[in-house]
Amino acid sequence: MKYVGKSIQRVDAIEKVTGSAEYAGDIELPGMLYAKLLLSPHAHAKIKSIDFSNALKIPKVVTIAIGEDFSFRVGLYVNDRNILARKKVRWVGEPVAAVVAEDLETAEEALEQIRVEYDPLPPVLDVREALKPDAPLVHEELGEYAHSPAFNPIPGTNIANRFVVKRGDIEEGFKKSNVVLENEFWMPQVSHVPMEPYTCIGQYLIDGSIKIWTSAQSPFAIRYILGYSLGIPLHKISVYVPYIGGGFGGKAGINFEPLVVLLSKKAGYRPVRLELTREEQFMTAPVRQGFYGKIKTGATRDGKLLAEKIFYAFDAGAYADYGVNIGRAAGYSCTGPYYVPNLEAESLTVYTNHPWGTAFRGFGHFEFLWAIERQMEMMAAELGMDPVEFRLKNALLPGLITPTGEKLREDAGRIDQCIRAVAEKIGWGTPPQAVGLNRYRAKGIAALWKAPAMPPNAASSAIIKMNEDGTFLLSVGVTEIGQGTVTALAQIAAEELGVPVEKIRVVPFRHTDLTPYSWQTVASRNLFMEGRAVIRAARDIKEQILEVASQVLRAPKDDLVIEDEKVYVKGRPEWSIHFKDIAAGYVYPNGNTVGGPIIGRGYYVGSRLSYLDPETGQGYPALKWTFGAQAVEIELDIETGEVKVLKLVSAFDVGKAINPQLVEGQIVGGVLQSLSLGMWEEYRYDGNGRMLNPNLTDYKIARAGDIPEEHVVVVIENPQKDGPYGARGVGELSMLSVPPAIANAIFHAVGVNINDLPISFENIWKAISKKR
């Protein structure tokens, strides 16, 4: 292959490194107004009154909106979200009012003149508390919310969704088990910390149509939800998305777009921009949900898993319109990459008075794999088995059954190869080692898997247009959030069309009026699905090229060959015609023309994916499963709790690396994010649910100095036959399971089990002190 499998330069590289790439914050529109949000100081309170009469008197304030101005809700899967808080506030940071002014200074000044009277209500600030029968309700009207049929909210409780998996006979499984172990796990809410905070502009036009310019991952989801909620047909809504300065899931679904559109209407149809500051990004933008897990595992004496009872509860915060699917995704993957014959799992998405949760790279898997991979390590210790051997013994190999009853396809990735690869490269098998008086070196490993969490009908499509000179424009709905998918898609198109990749330009923006549909840019689904759509679009183009060439060359289509931008007759390369001479129709010397402008199109949806049975969770949720494993070697200072990751090894079965350098880039970046989330990142709250660290001084994320010196990346390629050139997604996978690998290494170093995140230096020290 000429282009697939090659590490070509990113198609957006020059634009980005020279600063000429367009982002939402660069967009200025004539007559544009600026919005600023007044945030709730209470985690849970009734809004008694809002007085903004003084604020409205300030010159250059155009309008002020409050929740009662907008009498409907929005949401991706559950329609539970208000545009601005109505009747009550549900977290510290919920927008209560929005000021629209001629400039930002005025909008900010006006906020100080708004008086809100609250009647505080008891807040729910812990997911376990929220499940108690007498817990205050975050959503009294849960029963009235419209929701997708795949979800099961329980009115009268804080449970936004209950997902259940049942397989085999769990009683029998535990009865036959020689070793049974139960443990609890927890992790806090965290932020996506995108380099570019949320930015969007909305305009409600006088003819009832809508224009949006936004830093969003999923323009078509925004268009659909907005159309549904406002009752506006989709052809009257345009969503424009330029490059995105990092999303990590936080810019998926729909966020502040409905607000700016409605503010525009209230402000006399002028465009309104909202751009969050970093502090606002922490306080009012959606976060990754918190997590609590409890796992009971049974195995035979020789280490075969027999039964598992799993309980996951996701702390969804104030709204769960997207969050419900995270609990569901964690539910159907709940065992991790292991075969468990008897299984009972319950995965709940639970409302609390924390900031609202949304998608986050890994989508529930980072969370539950923390629990599973710690549990596997503790089981191995209980059994007296080597943890690598224990994992291999229970590895979910092709032909075995997943939690939802799916027989793993024969061309699925191989978890055993991933585990073996990291074990080998980390030098597994050497015992922990003391370094000086107070330091220990030790190794740890953890495995992972994930399938895209998406509805069965999630679709992708692609359009390739041939220009008059034989160059091509590739248009796809997947947004460029840094992950590099569009570069791989250009390579696939080049390979299929047989043209140099330089002759293909990926259209650098998404515009729902022009761009072909893509459900969302999420779930590590886009290389696979857009990839297949691009192949089909390229083949559609070739078919059209052959059609014209067949007339011009006076030979049947099946006698023609496409190669190097030419069509020729088999065995007669001298009888050929160049692409550029067909691109907009072939013109004979006398002016007669055949053919015309060539536009190829293709779409892709997963084959035979299904909804899951509401009682047992059985069915086919997975387009593909990507498997992987992580290994670390750490040095632990037992007196301070400081951990240094000396070496990291990551292995993923990606099926086929379309662009090896980009695959490695995704793995290096994802692993560092995983390390950062595992060791440092955490929303810290005071007793009233107010975030204590809404800035990058005290919300610590990994920086260059935190990158381990040695990182070995192993790319395994067992192709999946229906993937584009065999490829599977890897974008999210790379950021799974680093924290359990570190905690497992700490366990081997000092025999301490850390089951709550973050594994901060202080928390490690506390755990070690407690044991002493």
Add this chain to the structure above:
Amino acid sequence: MLPKLDYSSPRTLGELLELLDRYKDQAKILAGGTDLIVSLREKLEKPKYIIDIKKIPELGKLEYREGEGLTIGATVTFKNILENPVIKDRYSVLWEAVKTIGDMVLRNRATLVGNICTASPAGDSSPALLVLNARVKIVSKEGSREIPLENFFTGVKKTVLKPWEMVKEVLVPEPPKKSFGRYLKMMRVRSEDLSVVGVAGLGYREGGEIKIRLAFSSVAPTPLRVKEAEEAFAKPGPIEEKIERAVQVAVEKVSPISDVRGSAEYRLNLVRVLTRRLLKQLVEVV
């Protein structure tokens, strides 16, 4: 957003002191701005006037005179300090402490005098300056005065400075002959962070006896010199015992709080562990 401010940038010290005298507590001095701009954005400070001192040449003085010591002017940045070979060589504790402050971007702007004037308990340069017996030269329209840095801090983000005064420079005397200093700092991450606990130490010999100076960040309302712990080295006895005694006293004298960066309990442990490690290193070298 930043509030609307009246900005001025005097060219001479005289002009600056005149402005300070006129505006008093309605003015804030802008040097590196790495603390000031943050507090303006967060509306913690609401001055009417900002006086930028970067255009006053004499405040950029960074000078070492053999036998007299070091003068660090108000606009000398951390980068200037790190690039100074004399500081690296003779004032290693200061050099090490400055190296741990923020990242290169910040150190390019932030000034040492700004760091002490912010008077954060977590300031990293202060413990180093404390063990070096640094003095602060304060000037105003009325005249000037010089006080030990130890007497400069009065509380969390509070100093003895009057609104019409400013710190012109910090004076760091010549350290004792063959002294050796280090700064140990515990952070939440390995890259860049404020200190969870910082310990500065200076070791030297006087009449053959090992002497130690010790100071801390992030364990009290102000950066803290703990002379009581230093006294452990004044009494006779085996060195290991002196170290343990000093550690003991240090733990008793500090009063850390629990905050978002660490619990009091953890900080006390770090005082114990870091002080012991630091002292062991110092006695080994001197």
